Amino acid sequence: MADIQLEVRDLRKTFHPGLFESDVEVLKGLSFEVRRGEIFGFLGPNGAGKTTTIKAITEIIFPDSGSIRVCGLPHTDLEAKRRLGFMTESPYIYRHLTGREFLRFCGELLGMQRSGLEERISRVLDEVAMDAHADRKMGAYSKGMLQRLALAQALLGEPDLLVLDEPLSGLDPVGRRDVRDIILQQAAAGTTVFFSSHIIPDVETICDRVAIIVEGRVRAVGSVAELMSDEAECSEATFVGAVPADLRTPLLASHVGSDASWARVSSAHRDALIQELADRGARLVSLNPVRSNLEDLLMRHYEGEGS
Amino acid sequence: MRAVVAIAANTFREAIRDRILYLFLGFAVVLLVGSKLFGMLTVGDETRIIKDLGLVAIQFFSMLIAVMMSLLLISREVDSRTVFNILAKPVRRWQFLLGKYLGLVAVVAVNLTLMTLLLVVVVWVYQHELDFMLFFAGAMTMLEMAVLAAFATLFAVLTRPILGSLMTLAVFVVGHMSEDLWLLTRQLPGAFARAVIATAYYLLPNLERFDFHTEVVHDLPIPAAAVVWACVYAIVIIVLVLYLANLRFRRKDLM
Ligand SMILES: Nc1ncnc2c1ncn2[C@@H]1O[C@H](COP(=O)(O)OP(=O)(O)O)[C@@H](O)[C@H]1O
Ligand SMILES: [Mg+2]
Numbered sequence: 009m010a011d012i013q014l015e016v017r018d019l020r021k022t023f024h025p026g027l028f029e030s031d032v033e034v035l036k037g038l039s040f041e042v043r044r045g046e047i048f049g050f051l052g053p054n055g056a057g058k059t060t061t062i063k064a065i066t067e068i069i070f071p072d073s074g075s076i077r078v079c080g081l082p083h084t085d086l087e088a089k090r091r092l093g094f095m096t097e098s099p100y101i102y103r104h105l106t107g108r109e110f111l112r113f114c115g116e117l118l119g120m121q122r123s124g125l126e127e128r129i130s131r132v133l134d135e136v137a138m139d140a141h142a143d144r145k146m147g148a149y150s151k152g153m154l155q156r157l158a159l160a161q162a163l164l165g166e167p168d169l170l171v172l173d174e175p176l177s178g179l180d181p182v183g184r185r186d187v188r189d190i191i192l193q194q195a196a197a198g199t200t201v202f203f204s205s206h207i208i209p210d211v212e213t214i215c216d217r218v219a220i221i222v223e224g225r226v227r228a229v230g231s232v233a234e235l236m237s238d239e240a241e242c243s244e245a246t247f248v249g250a251v252p253a254d255l256r257t258p259l260l261a262s263h264v265g266s267d268a269s270w271a272r273v274s275s276a277h278r279d280a281l282i283q284e285l286a287d288r289g290a291r292l293v294s295l296n297p298v299r300s301n302l303e304d305l306l307m308r309h310y311e312g313e314g315s
Numbered sequence: 316m317r318a319v320v321a322i323a324a325n326t327f328r329e330a331i332r333d334r335i336l337y338l339f340l341g342f343a344v345v346l347l348v349g350s351k352l353f354g355m356l357t358v359g360d361e362t363r364i365i366k367d368l369g370l371v372a373i374q375f376f377s378m379l380i381a382v383m384m385s386l387l388l389i390s391r392e393v394d395s396r397t398v399f400n401i402l403a404k405p406v407r408r409w410q411f412l413l414g415k416y417l418g419l420v421a422v423v424a425v426n427l428t429l430m431t432l433l434l435v436v437v438v439w440v441y442q443h444e445l446d447f448m449l450f451f452a453g454a455m456t457m458l459e460m461a462v463l464a465a466f467a468t469l470f471a472v473l474t475r476p477i478l479g480s481l482m483t484l485a486v487f488v489v490g491h492m493s494e495d496l497w498l499l500t501r502q503l504p505g506a507f508a509r510a511v512i513a514t515a516y517y518l519l520p521n522l523e524r525f526d527f528h529t530e531v532v533h534d535l536p537i538p539a540a541a542v543v544w545a546c547v548y549a550i551v552i553i554v555l556v557l558y559l560a561n562l563r564f565r566r567k568d569l570m
Contacts (some may be wrong), residue, residue: 022567066403069568086405094403099394102325104332118402128549161400 012080013169013200014042014065019074021060034060034070036224042169042202042217046194047213050204051306052221058204059097061221062173066094069094074091077167079168090118093167093202097174103147107157110146111164116164136190150185159190170194170202176210188214208306220306243278243297246270247292257281318406319414326418330384335422342376342430346437352449362442363532369434371529372453377427377460378487383485384419384466390476393569402569409561416468416557423460428451450529455542458549459525463487465556472564489515490522520552 021035034057042048050058057255063069065083080089102110108129114123133139136156141149149157155175162170165281175191176184195201205211211218212232219229228235242260252262252271257280262271273281278295285292349372350365392398392415403412431453439445447485466486470479491497494514503509524545 025360052404063569064398066399068399068402068567088409089403089405093402094400096399097398098396100400102329102397104329105325113321116402117401117406119317119319119405131545158400165404 010040011044012042012077013079014079014171014202015075016040016061016065017075017247019061019076020062020072021057021069021070034224035064035074038074038221038224038226040219040226040229042200044200045198045203047191047214047217048203049215049218050202050206050221051208051211051218052206054206054208056221057224058206058221059173060195062171063202063257065171066092079202083195086205090165092167093162093165093170095158095162095170095172098178099151099158100147101149101154103145106143106145107133107153107160107215108142110157111142111161114164120165128166134161135163135193136160137186152179155183155187159187161196163190163194168200170199170201171202172201174205174207175194175203184210194240239282241275241297242272243275243281244270244272245262245281245285245296246293247285247290248293250285250288253286255281256285256289272298318404319410320383320407320418322401322411322414323417323421323524326388326415327421330418330422335380336429338376338380338430339426342372345372345376345431346430348435350437360443362438364549365438365441366434366446366449367528369430369437369532370449370456373427373430373434373453374456374459374526376430376486377423377456378463379418379466380423380426381460381463382480382487384462385471386476388415388419388467388482389471394526398569407440408565412468412472412557412564414466415471418465419467420461423431423464424457426458427460448531448534451473451537453528455525455527455545459544461489461523461553462520462522462525462549465560469556469560469563472560474569475502486519487522487562488497489519491526493519493521493523520548523549 017039019035019038021033023032023034025032038057039063042283044188050061052058055193062075064071068082075141076083078085078088079091079240083089098233102113105113111129111132112125114155115129120128129140129142136159137158138153138160142151146154155178155277159170160171161176162172162239170191172191175187179187188210191201191203194257197231215232217231220227246268248268252259252264252269255271257277259271259281260272260274262269264270275297282292338347345364346369349368350361353364354367355359389398392401398411404410431450434453435449438449441477462479463483463486467479470482472480493516496512500509500513500516503512524541527537527541529535
């Protein structure tokens with residue numbers, strides 16, 4: 009299926025650290041599909057196996073079993089590798105190279121035509137706003153600058169599929185915004201983006217679809233809206249003139265502030281709360297629906313581990 | 316092939332910017348001071364002493380470069396994860412290894428050429444003799460270094476950095492004692508000890524085959540067969556050792 013840009017099927021990987029250490033089963037039959045043109049979030053806590061999966065996709069490690077297809081080709085195919093742009097978890101450094109020399113090196117590895125290469129390098133440097141620093145040694149770069157250069161390198165070969173491992177982690181707010189903008193731009197230009205994160209808001213705001221990975225398995229896949237559709241909505245009320253402890257309406261949570269009180273009720277009990285507050289002569293200051301967010305969902309998946 | 320060349324060029328550039336060529340200065344000092352010193356101490360043929368000392372120093376410093384570079388050859392790329400960036404691109408693992416090997420060979424070659432050039436100039440200035448056979452001896456040492464570099468590459472993928480370098484050094488040392496090993500196998504008492512020494516003899520290259528110092532220094536005839544044989548010998552070993560390195564590296568999980 010040409011419309012699936014990245015297909016990972018039943019991936020398993022056990023590490024054998026050494027003679028006297030026990031084996032670590034990191035991937036336990038992990039599967040998911042990324043469709044053409046979407047931004048796909050790979051969300052899971054630290055140690056879930058995100059980086060291990062990405063290393064398997066990029067042939068840095070070899071899975072014990074399972075299959076991976078990139079752009080409809082086996083991931084080991086050189087053409088598949090040419091179409092894939094990859095950025096590692098933490099930026100790598102060649103201290104002896106300038107940013108521009110590094111990109112030239114990457115271009116040669118990609119087998120890019122020498123004629124257009126310099127122009128293309130200037131383009132991507134411009135895209136990641138690194139043109140001003142391109143001729144300085146990478147050893148002198150800040151973490152944010154390295155991240156941008158790593159991103160430039162991933163974009164260099166005009167990939168159909170971008171695979172980014174924690175592209176937003178460890179950046180300052182401006183850096184995060186910039187990288188997020190670049191991801192969105194790339195997606196708008198038709199590139200499929202697959203990126204991992206352990207930070208929920210990163211995924212929530214820009215992903216078309218999300219896979220939740222916990223302990224080497226995909227627990228749920230879907231759009232953010234889909235993942236939360238079966239979650240009961242609830243409401244948060246702020247009011248004066250009544251104490252939450254006195255209320256008969258069942259509350260999910262409450263807090264007594266110096267001026268006003270705050271309570272959260274499920275949607276089913278929202279009208280009862282309004283009624284009761286009116287009956288008691290209390291004044292309702294605000295009432296807002298809150299959707300249970302991805303975090304709650306994730307927490308439930310994490311907690312579901314033990315059972 | 317472009318990827319191989321790019322990786323070799325990058326390895327070369329890294330070594331140069333790491334100032335590994337400064338070792339050349341060490342050689343220059345040894346050569347100049349040494350030939351003055353020996354020239355004063357001995358009454359014999361000063362030219363021969365300078366040539367002999369120079370060729371041994373060339374060999375020693377080239378070996379030093381190979382051993383030092385093997386320390387970081389693969390491990391630096393793996394530890395700093397730059398290797399991830401390379402292998403995720405349309406590059407095969409054998410291309411990476413070959414590129415690394417050729418980069419190492421190029422660094423040694425540039426050094427060795429400079430050193431040989433200096434030796435020829437020194438002989439010319441001190442003794443007013445232009446001896447182009449020194450270039451021949453240098454070329455044969457280069458062949459030896461190409462063999463040593465293959466072992467350095469193999470050990471770099473087999474073991475940890477320091478151990479790998481020590482093993483490369485051991486190949487150099489034992490490789491020059493090959494004949495002695497052969498004698499040992501006949502003289503040692505225990506059958507086990509004999510077997511161990513014999514294994515080492517057959518597994519490690521005889522690097523003396525590339526040593527034409529005596530012939531060059533003393534203007535002796537050089538049998539063409541020995542030269543051809545040395546070339547064939549080098550190529551076979553290099554191919555074999557790099558093949559083994561690739562066998563290990565081909566499906567190695569990188570962390
Ligand atoms: N080479 C290895 N040997 C043993 N365990 C490993 C190795 N690499 C990763 N792990 C373990 O696999 C788990 C998943 O790691 P990783 O894929 O890096 O997680 P994530 O990227 O989701 O944070 C972790 O518990 C980690 O300790
Ligand atoms: Mg990770």
